[in-house]
Amino acid sequence: MHELSVMDSILKVVLRHAASNGVEKVVAVGLRIGKLSDLVDEWMQHYFDYLSKGTVAEGAVLKIERSPVIFKCKACERDFPVEMAEIRTVACPACGSGDITLIAGREYYIKNIEVV
Amino acid sequence: MADIRLIEVKEEILSDNKTQAVQIRNDLRAKKVFLMNLMASPGAGKTSLILETIRGLKDAYRIGIIEGDIDSIVDAEKVTREGVPAVQLRTGGFCHLDAPMIGMALDEMDLENLDIIIIENVGNLVCPAEFDTGAMRNAMILSVPEGDDKPLKYPLMFSICDVLVVNKIDYLAGSDFDMAIFRDRVLKLNPAIRIFEVSCRTGEGIEAWTEWLAGEVKSLST
Ligand SMILES: Nc1nc2c(ncn2[C@@H]2O[C@H](COP(=O)(O)OP(=O)(O)OP(=O)(O)O)[C@@H](O)[C@H]2O)c(=O)[nH]1
Ligand SMILES: [Mg+2]
Ligand SMILES: [Zn+2]
Numbered sequence: 001m002h003e004l005s006v007m008d009s010i011l012k013v014v015l016r017h018a019a020s021n022g023v024e025k026v027v028a029v030g031l032r033i034g035k036l037s038d039l040v041d042e043w044m045q046h047y048f049d050y051l052s053k054g055t056v057a058e059g060a061v062l063k064i065e066r067s068p069v070i071f072k073c074k075a076c077e078r079d080f081p082v083e084m085a086e087i088r089t090v091a092c093p094a095c096g097s098g099d100i101t102l103i104a105g106r107e108y109y110i111k112n113i114e115v116v
Numbered sequence: 117m118a119d120i121r122l123i124e125v126k127e128e129i130l131s132d133n134k135t136q137a138v139q140i141r142n143d144l145r146a147k148k149v150f151l152m153n154l155m156a157s158p159g160a161g162k163t164s165l166i167l168e169t170i171r172g173l174k175d176a177y178r179i180g181i182i183e184g185d186i187d188s189i190v191d192a193e194k195v196t197r198e199g200v201p202a203v204q205l206r207t208g209g210f211c212h213l214d215a216p217m218i219g220m221a222l223d224e225m226d227l228e229n230l231d232i233i234i235i236e237n238v239g240n241l242v243c244p245a246e247f248d249t250g251a252m253r254n255a256m257i258l259s260v261p262e263g264d265d266k267p268l269k270y271p272l273m274f275s276i277c278d279v280l281v282v283n284k285i286d287y288l289a290g291s292d293f294d295m296a297i298f299r300d301r302v303l304k305l306n307p308a309i310r311i312f313e314v315s316c317r318t319g320e321g322i323e324a325w326t327e328w329l330a331g332e333v334k335s336l337s338t
Contacts, residue, residue, distance in 0.1 A: 009129050036272045102275045108129035114120050
């Protein structure tokens with residue numbers, strides 16, 4: 001699993017914004033991660049703690065929001081969310097078409113940081 | 117205690133990787149080198165398919181290989197025995213290759229004298245799917261013994277690939293792998309994906325695959 005390299009990238013972005021804003025301490029990091037990612041919250045925090053030791057982000061809490069997997073129907077052009085458990089049987093809820101395509105659910109997005 | 121402030125960041129985490137991947141793609145396009153990223157589970161047949169591809173295309177194209185699989189030079193040696201250059205990336209247990217690593221491998225290759233470069237990514241259907249390597253096409257192999265349920269378990273991998281090679285079809289007889297159901301599951305995740313059924317053992321279907329690849333390479337220079 002690649003938690004470590006993903007967390008390293010997150011930390012770099014956080015530290016860059018902290019430095020350019022003259023931040024003393026980062027207390028929280030707001031993240032939005034697509035449900036198709038297999039990263040586990042607990043391990044992300046664990047690795048973040050490990051990597052951020054001795055930086056202004058040491059001890060920051062990750063506030064992770066999971067964004068839904070969204071498909072788009074090619075027949076009627078509607079977007080609709082799908083639960084991972086339903087991926088095997090997915091069809092358009094509006095028109096029933098099976099001609100659908102994945103449009104969201106794999107993003108890694110840093111929303112904001114809470115700082116003092 | 118000081119007040120807590122909120123600073124908007126609004127950045128994609130993998131943006132560094134993405135930027136570098138786009139740059140690699142542009143550089144290679146200018147040099148007319150076709151880069152393909154090949155992903156699969158361990159043992160699905162990545163090295164076998166690369167060897168078959170080399171045999172099918174080496175008279176017409178100059179091919180190079182980037183071996184990303186976990187610290188063993190076995191695969192790189194098999195490839196160089198076919199007379200094509202291979203760069204072994206020491207990933208030291210990494211679960212995926214990213215654009216910076218591919219950039220380093222490309223620095224060691226003679227790009228002026230290559231038409232096709234194939235990346236043998238780390239054997240894993242999860243992590244490699246999340247990192248753009250700079251390749252022009254993403255390909256994956258799913259081998260028959262792995263089962264027809266894999267699109268359900270690894271939807272991201274199936275959704276990011278341009279082409280899927282179903283390998284080891286010589287095992288189809290007597291297995292419970294249902295090709296029709298499998299195709300249906302794959303196409304649901306990714307209606308645009310190209311699917312080739314091959315056997316690296318018997319050679320069945322390999323020609324259709326190499327013809328497709330040759331077509332992709334040609335479209336690069338038009
Ligand atoms: N029966 C059969 N065996 C195959 C086929 N393709 C590959 N194999 C065998 O499957 C095994 C693994 O093939 P490799 O090409 O080494 O697979 P790989 O994905 O490169 O494996 P790693 O690099 O170790 O992850 C070898 O013993 C191959 O001979 C096929 O089409 N049919
Ligand atoms: Mg191999
Ligand atoms: Zn519809």
